[in-house]
Amino acid sequence: MYLRCICSNKYEYAIGKEEKKCITLPSTVVLPHDLIVELLSYLPVKSLVRFRSVCKSWKTVIYDPTFVKLHLKRSPTRNPLFTLTTYHVPRTLGYYYSVIPYPISRFIENRSFNLSVDPYYSLEDKECSHIVGTCNGLICLSHYSYIDDQFNKEFWLRLWNPATRTISPQFGYFRGFYVFDFKFGYDNSTGKYKVVAFRYHNQKSNVRILSFGDNVWRDIEGLPAVPVHLHFNYHEHAAIGCVYLCGSLNWLAIHNINEYNYKDITVGQFLIVSLDLGTETYNQYMLPRRVDGVLSGTPTVSVLGGCLCFSYSYKETDFVIWQMKKFGVEDSWTQFLKISFHNLQVECNFSKPRMMHYFELVPLFLSENGDTLALTSIGDSNAILYNLSDNRVEQTKFTAARITTSGCSQWRNQKKITGWAAKKFMTYNL
Amino acid sequence: MASSSSNLISLKTSDGTVFKVERALAKTMKTVQAIIEEADANIYMIPIHNVFSHHMDMIIDYYKLSVAGKSKEFSVEKLDNDELKDFLLAVHYLNMEDLFEVLTQAVADRLEKKSVGYVRKYFGIENDFTPEEYAAIRKKNDWAFKGDDIEPEEDEEKQEE
Numbered sequence: 001m002y003l004r005c006i007c008s009n010k011y012e013y014a015i016g017k018e019e020k021k022c023i024t025l026p027s028t029v030v031l032p033h034d035l036i037v038e039l040l041s042y043l044p045v046k047s048l049v050r051f052r053s054v055c056k057s058w059k060t061v062i063y064d065p066t067f068v069k070l071h072l073k074r075s076p077t078r079n080p081l082f083t084l085t086t087y088h089v090p091r092t093l094g095y096y097y098s099v100i101p102y103p104i105s106r107f108i109e110n111r112s113f114n115l116s117v118d119p120y121y122s123l124e125d126k127e128c129s130h131i132v133g134t135c136n137g138l139i140c141l142s143h144y145s146y147i148d149d150q151f152n153k154e155f156w157l158r159l160w161n162p163a164t165r166t167i168s169p170q171f172g173y174f175r176g177f178y179v180f181d182f183k184f185g186y187d188n189s190t191g192k193y194k195v196v197a198f199r200y201h202n203q204k205s206n207v208r209i210l211s212f213g214d215n216v217w218r219d220i221e222g223l224p225a226v227p228v229h230l231h232f233n234y235h236e237h238a239a240i241g242c243v244y245l246c247g248s249l250n251w252l253a254i255h256n257i258n259e260y261n262y263k264d265i266t267v268g269q270f271l272i273v274s275l276d277l278g279t280e281t282y283n284q285y286m287l288p289r290r291v292d293g294v295l296s297g298t299p300t301v302s303v304l305g306g307c308l309c310f311s312y313s314y315k316e317t318d319f320v321i322w323q324m325k326k327f328g329v330e331d332s333w334t335q336f337l338k339i340s341f342h343n344l345q346v347e348c349n350f351s352k353p354r355m356m357h358y359f360e361l362v363p364l365f366l367s368e369n370g371d372t373l374a375l376t377s378i379g380d381s382n383a384i385l386y387n388l389s390d391n392r393v394e395q396t397k398f399t400a401a402r403i404t405t406s407g408c409s410q411w412r413n414q415k416k417i418t419g420w421a422a423k424k425f426m427t428y429n430l
Numbered sequence: 431m432a433s434s435s436s437n438l439i440s441l442k443t444s445d446g447t448v449f450k451v452e453r454a455l456a457k458t459m460k461t462v463q464a465i466i467e468e469a470d471a472n473i474y475m476i477p478i479h480n481v482f483s484h485h486m487d488m489i490i491d492y493y494k495l496s497v498a499g500k501s502k503e504f505s506v507e508k509l510d511n512d513e514l515k516d517f518l519l520a521v522h523y524l525n526m527e528d529l530f531e532v533l534t535q536a537v538a539d540r541l542e543k544k545s546v547g548y549v550r551k552y553f554g555i556e557n558d559f560t561p562e563e564y565a566a567i568r569k570k571n572d573w574a575f576k577g578d579d580i581e582p583e584e585d586e587e588k589q590e591e
Binding site: 038043054055056120 | 515516518519522537538541549550554555556557558559564567568574575578580
């Protein structure tokens with residue numbers, strides 16, 4: 001089982017201005033319309049979807065983009081969800097899996113559990129095989145098919161909102177050679193969701209971008225450095241090389257791929273390449289200068305507590321995480337954690353011949369109060385919960401069973417669990 | 431007697447009761463604050479319409495708890511639905527941000543798992559969907575009507591009988 005985490009933060013609602021008032025009956029305390037809309041913005045998504053059936057006015061308001069903004073503003077931190085992905089072998093060919101929203105708080109409180117999975121969360125009937133990313137509770141999915149036997153493929157995307165159970169049709173078709181990686185994010189300046197497709201081939205990168213709703217791919221400038229963890233196609237680890245934060249996509253990169261020698265890496269060789277989704281231009285950020293010595297294995301990037309983080313294995317004994325406290329400010333890199341693999345109860349085997357992409361631990365998320373850090377270990381199938389205030393380490397363990405009409409059946413074989421954090425979110429236009 | 435130089439402000443509720451409250455509490459009521467600021471001279475007594483003495487009692491309770499850092503202990507459980515809505519209206523009128531949030535959350539919590547039928551009665555809203563329209567929207571969102579201790583709809587209960 002593998003755990004992976006993508007945190008998303010906000011989603012939005014605002015109030016429409018022209019709703020018809022509801023027909024009201026006497027003998028009850030009647031609340032004015034604007035007060036009712038306020039009230040609705042405090043409700044969870046499932047209730048709101050149900051209450052669309054209350055009357056025509058509510059049906060309109062609840063899916064109105066302005067109400068969406070208000071709802072988003074209400075609950076930035078309320079009950080953040082952590083999405084578990086279970087990987088299983090379905091009836092048909094192809095590797096599809098299920099993505100299940102699960103509250104972070106429940107995960108922390110109860111580390112061993114049995115999960116019953118609603119078949120709705122399976123990607124199979126959505127005909128998508130990959131998670132591109134999540135943002136504001138929306139999950140971007142992708143799929144492709146081979147056009148010929150020359151590795152030419154046709155790619156497409158779908159945008160899925162598991163909270164409202166709505167999904168977009170396939171969009172963003174394009175034909176490309178070799179492997180494209182996709183990343184997903186939100187442009188704060190225009191309020192649009194964007195997908196970035198990039199490919200690194202023959203020492204050149206091709207980058208193209210699409211705004212959800214436009215359906216047109218636009219080529220933009222290539223990445224100024226080479227992304228590390230390139231084409232690391234395991235779904236579980238897609239979030240280690242590039243993360244979304246504050247309206248930008250951030251890649252861990254290296255200037256010259258030919259200089260890359262995993263036996264002899266120093267932090268100075270790496271940098272962060274940040275694509276601003278609004279201006280569609282790149283910024284580059286250095287990593288903390290105070291890290292010296294040789295790293296064992298390749299570092300990864302993640303987002304913890306709303307900050308960009310950089311983590312690595314140090315001298316084969318320790319795991320270190322740095323946080324960029326102020327995004328974009330290189331001086332704000334602060335060492336967040338240094339802990340030995342031994343204390344984390346993780347066994348690392350650095351003597352194995354290693355590939356370029358070797359890394360041991362991946363940070364998943366930090367609890368709201370900053371006390372608990374969740375990590376996943378590549379070599380192991382469990383997640384580790386580390387309590388920062390009392391240094392307690394706990395392993396998590398859970399099984400997943402799919403709900404079928406004939407009761408629960410365990411999945412066979414490959415039961416990997418990957419995690420993505422998403423928040424319950426309502427959107428429009430889906 | 432109260433004047434703006436003392437620490438107490440006099441508020442007169444709709445049922446004629448006068449409450450002397452700390453200036454700090456009056457500050458949390460943006461409506462009252464606006465009245466004080468707009469007054470040319472020192473205002474003697476501020477009438478607060480739509481607010482009754484039982485509302486003020488609860489407001490003062492909440493204020494005392496929040497000053498002591500115990501605002502989480504404030505509960506409106508003992509209020510029935512109409513009383514809670516009524517209180518919400520009063521606090522809305524007074525424009526008290528924190529308490530308003532507490533009360534709207536309390537109402538939302540009461541409604542979260544309720545049926546559509548219950549919600550209509552709660553707000554006094556009539557169903558203006560045709561049976562076909564309702565059936566269509568119901569079918570489309572059927573998943574939202576199930577599971578998680580959600581109250582079943584009345585029409586379903588009848589069918590089960």
